[in-house]
Amino acid sequence: GENVEQHPSTLSVQEGDSAVIKCTYSDSASNYFPWYKQELGKRPQLIIDIRSNVGEKKDQRIAVTLNKTAKHFSLHITETQPEDSAVYFCAAENSGNTPLVFGKGTRLSVIA
Amino acid sequence: EPEVTQTPSHQVTQMGQEVILRCVPISNHLYFYWYRQILGQKVEFLVSFYNNEISEKSEIFDDQFSVERPDGSNFTLKIRSTKLEDSAMYFCASRYRGTGELFFGEGSRLTVL
Numbered sequence: 001g002e003n004v005e006q007h008p009s010t011l012s013v014q015e016g017d018s019a020v021i022k023c024t025y026s027d028s029a030s031n032y033f034p035w036y037k038q039e040l041g042k043r044p045q046l047i048i049d050i051r052s053n054v055g056e057k058k059d060q061r062i063a064v065t066l067n068k069t070a071k072h073f074s075l076h077i078t079e080t081q082p083e084d085s086a087v088y089f090c091a092a093e094n095s096g097n098t099p100l101v102f103g104k105g106t107r108l109s110v111i112a
Numbered sequence: 113e114p115e116v117t118q119t120p121s122h123q124v125t126q127m128g129q130e131v132i133l134r135c136v137p138i139s140n141h142l143y144f145y146w147y148r149q150i151l152g153q154k155v156e157f158l159v160s161f162y163n164n165e166i167s168e169k170s171e172i173f174d175d176q177f178s179v180e181r182p183d184g185s186n187f188t189l190k191i192r193s194t195k196l197e198d199s200a201m202y203f204c205a206s207r208y209r210g211t212g213e214l215f216f217g218e219g220s221r222l223t224v225l
Contacts, residue, residue: 032211036155043203043216044155089155095211099145099168104154 002027004092006103013080014111021106023090024072030092033066033073034100038087047088048075080110114138118204118217125194126225133189133220135204144187145205145214146179148172155203161187162210194224 003026013019025033034049050057050064050073057064061080066073073092077084090103117136125131137144146158159169159179166179178190187206191198204217 034213043218045216046213049213093211099157099160099170100214101157102147102155 002030002092002094002098002101004090004101004103006090006106008106009104010107010109012109012111015082016079019075019077019080019084019108019110021075021088021090021108022072023074023092023103024070025092025101026071027092027094027098028068028071029094029097032093032095032100033064034091035062035064035075036089036091036102038089038105040086044089077108080108082110082112084108085110116204116206116215116217118202118220120220121218122221122223124223124225127196128193131191131194131198131222133191133202133204133222135187135189135217136185137187137204137206138208138215139185141206141208141215143167143207143210144181146189147203147205147216148200149203149219150200158189158202191222194222196224198222199224 006023031052036044037047038044048062048064061078063076087105087107089105091100093100119134144161147155149155157170159173160167176192180188201219201221203219205214
């Protein structure tokens, strides 16, 4: 089955700096890659996703890149703010065939 | 905005007891899921449910676990005889199609003593 590896497990950045979180996946048939943000004690919430027919997607300060050949995808957050502090999970699935499999999460701390 | 709702928010039980966690998915969604998250760890897939039957389950979802959609709105997870290692946050999730954004509930924290 699918296996998703995520790095780093913790990340501290100064407010205003950029943060990058990287994930790799094992199943070359996976074609949907979402990123979820989970604040302390809350539910995971989708912040951005990308499908395998696209190499990059951007939404304001958040962007995701996908390299299908290398089977890795990354989350980029620019101009970080304290409210970006949370745990971020990447995930992958082969749409309609396998369930969403999550990485272990990255705890991002943005220091004011 | 419609939300997935879960009850109870927190349940404490003795080892060996049966527990039922309840979920009300978003009303027009067709695909339902249970995930669990042991404290500080990743979100792990348990089971998916579509068209009134299990479509996939993980190794975690053994004979002690079962799911049901007893009526048009509720989706339940039953743990027949709880073990200490079942202590976790259990998230219900739903989506309209078999792909795309998964909407999570707030979770049910299960503590097994």
